[in-house]
Amino acid sequence: MTDTLIRPRLRTVTLRGVRPLGSPPLDVTLHDGRIAAITAPGTGTSTGPGIDCEGLIMLPAFVDLHTHLREPGGEDTETIATGTRAAAHGGYSDVFAMANCRPVTDTPDRVRHIAQTAARTASCRVHPVGAITTGLAGAQLAPLKEMAGAGARMFSDDGKCVDNAAILQAALRIGRRTGTVIAQHAQCGHLAGQGQVNAGEAADHTGLPPWPATGEETIVARDVVLAAATGAHLHICHVSTAGTADIVRWAKQRGWPVTAEVTPHHLLLTDTLTLGTDPTYKVNPPLRTADDVAALRAALLDGTIDAVATDHAPHSDASKAEDWCHAPFGMTGLETALPIVAKVLSGDSDREPDWGLIADVMSHRPARIGSIADRAGRPLRPGEPATFTLIDPRADWRVDAEAGTSKSRNTPFHGLRLRHRVIATVLDGRITADPAHLLTGGSHDHG
Structure with missing residues (x-):
């Protein structure tokens, strides 16, 4: 993906109470497409807006x-x-x-x-x-x-x-x-x-x-x-x-x-x-x-x-x-x-x-x-690209073949009740999926 496909880009923003790799809650600050800081809740110095991510898993x-x-x-x-x-x-x-x-x-x-x-x-x-x-x-x-x-x-x-x-x-x-x-x-x-x-x-x-x-x-x-x-x-x-x-x-x-x-x-x-x-x-x-x-x-x-x-x-x-x-x-x-x-x-x-x-x-x-570890699958730590997904571990949802974003509906899991769900994905600071509108709403631009 290149910038020819313009997607919302997060400015300086802090994900508050998020759980990287399932850790206890932390504040993760993003800036200019990268992870800028990971701090204990409420101890960071970021002046940007915050997004409540309490309990969400960050991978x-x-x-x-x-x-x-x-x-x-x-x-x-x-x-x-x-x-x-x-x-x-x-x-x-x-x-x-x-x-x-x-x-x-x-x-x-x-x-x-x-x-x-x-x-x-x-x-x-x-x-x-x-x-x-x-x-x-x-x-x-x-x-x-x-x-x-x-x-x-x-x-x-x-x-x-x-x-x-x-x-x-x-x-x-x-x-x-x-x-x-x-x-x-x-x-x-x-x-x-x-x-x-x-x-x-x-x-x-x-x-x-x-x-x-x-x-x-x-x-x-x-x-x-x-x-x-x-x-x-x-x-x-x-x-x-x-x-x-x-x-x-x-x-x-x-x-x-x-x-x-x-x-x-x-x-x-x-x-x-x-x-x-x-x-x-x-x-x-x-x-x-x-x-x-x-x-x-x-x-x-x-x-x-x-x-x-x-x-x-x-x-x-x-x-x-x-x-x-x-x-x-x-x-x-x-x-x-x-x-x-x-x-x-x-x-x-x-x-x-x-x-x-x-x-x-x-x-x-x-x-x-796949020999792409220079850009993908990077660790969640300061200085690394802001490329991550957020997961709700308490989603309690059922798979609905008709509700998917794929063009086809041939899932074997239709009707299955599941506990975890991806609710947002970010690639190099750009929002690529945000169905719950968690990350959108004033904390990003389109530049």
């Missing part, structure tokens, strides 16, 4: 390594403008836009086109992800070096797996030379085939084609070995099984350059929801068992899984209303990620989650993985 704004913005080619379901508005309302300052657009982001010009469109229309910073193979076809390596020169920091054929080990190895070698990340959608075609639901009870009950855990785990096992051999940074997208978590843990114990992400829906939902064949719950990889969910939560807690990424995948109402096999895979997730992660990390109870861990898995670590 560094989030970074999503895995977003589908659909533009170009899928503007009927999402655009860069609508998707990044949803991101801002979800607390995000930065999103990585996956390459499966129409046309595919597989050339330097297409990388630049997305960046230029985002500069005009986005509510957060957008980082184009380049395709690993031309047209996502898995047959020919795309011009990774040239796309890296155009600004791509990550490459992925997400939505499809790079099944060919030689091509993946070649991509890793280029990634090593360019300092970029190769992100794999792990789905062995020979094992997962046309799988639709998790193998086992879900497939047996519905009669739908099975998508077994081995289809994910065999690719991950192969690719972590290739990462070790090449010394390149491999990132595993949307980990969904206990076995995959074990493989990633094994690789990390050996010091191999491997990172991994998990989605909010894989941390909360299980394959029992697919028994009724409602395509709302159709996602790739599929929802797995309760044992898998427990293993993913444990892997996030012990650092095996580095980050939470939404895999925000908007679709039209009409396409999601098709029968299961014809409906598309995918769920929206940008606006509900924080409350779902808070729910998971609080053990589905009333106790407060570990806000420092949430900052790690949704901001600090994703920024490092």
